[in-house]
Amino acid sequence: MAGSPDLRELLARPVLEVAPRLLGAVIRHGEVAIRLTEVEAYDGANDPGSHAYSGPTARNRVMFGPPGHLYCYFVYGMHWCANVVCGVDGAASAVLMRAGEVVEGLELVRAARPGVRPSDLARGPARLARALGLDGEYDGADLVAGPVTLTPRSRMLPQRSIATGPRVGLRRAAERPWRYWVDGDPTVSPYRPATPRPPRVV
DNA sequence: TAAAAGATCGACT
DNA sequence: GTCGATCTTTTAA
Numbered sequence: 001m002a003g004s005p006d007l008r009e010l011l012a013r014p015v016l017e018v019a020p021r022l023l024g025a026v027i028r029h030g031e032v033a034i035r036l037t038e039v040e041a042y043d044g045a046n047d048p049g050s051h052a053y054s055g056p057t058a059r060n061r062v063m064f065g066p067p068g069h070l071y072c073y074f075v076y077g078m079h080w081c082a083n084v085v086c087g088v089d090g091a092a093s094a095v096l097m098r099a100g101e102v103v104e105g106l107e108l109v110r111a112a113r114p115g116v117r118p119s120d121l122a123r124g125p126a127r128l129a130r131a132l133g134l135d136g137e138y139d140g141a142d143l144v145a146g147p148v149t150l151t152p153r154s155r156m157l158p159q160r161s162i163a164t165g166p167r168v169g170l171r172r173a174a175e176r177p178w179r180y181w182v183d184g185d186p187t188v189s190p191y192r193p194a195t196p197r198p199p200r201v202v
Numbered sequence: 203t204a205a206a207a208g209a210t211c212g213a214c215t
Numbered sequence: 216g217t218c219g220a221t222c223t224t225t226t227a228a
Contacts, residue, residue, distance in 0.1 A: 169209055169210075195208095
């Protein structure tokens with residue numbers, strides 16, 4: 001099922017507007033659908049915390065393209081995470097999908113993750129990507145054409161249900177409160193500062 | 203060419 | 216709560 005062409009218009013806005021707007025949106029792939037409860041904004045060249053801060057590379061090239069595509073990247077030797085590219089073409093901004101609630105295909109996802117509580121199945125960016133079956137194959141995938149689609153909420157959530165705070169696990173630009181989540185939702189991932197590294201031996 | 207860091211998770215005490 | 220797995224990408228030299 002294809003997404004709405006209006007999606008592209010919505011995503012073409014500044015990333016700090018788009019990110020909170022994506023809370024409650026539903027991302028679908030095959031039988032599995034997830035309602036987003038936690039996201040983070042990354043603002044390309046204006047954001048030292050973004051993969052795109054130092055300019056285009058083979059990994060981040062999708063972010064420099066038009067909005068409405070997936071940017072998928074590999075981290076920590078074993079995990080994939082997925083972003084929605086937004087902003088105007090060339091701006092390299094994106095929204096990291098950090099957590100959500102599995103609203104369709106729950107049995108399918110549970111079967112692949114025996115013993116995991118339902119609220120934990122997409123709690124964290126790598127778990128969310130895994131639940132949806134997203135990996136490097138989907139880097140650059142068009143969310144309007146499918147097979148991965150995004151359906152925005154028709155209305156804004158009540159302002160008081162949206163919480164903001166620093167992004168998780170960042171060393172650079174750690175103070176910017178560009179993480180947005182649905183306050184009180186059990187599927188939101190725990191906050192963690194960047195892991196400090198031991199002093200370098202010279 | 204080499205080394206370090208990393209938008210994490212899950213196991214373990 | 217702490218810690219190790221695991222390996223790609225980037226950055227430094």
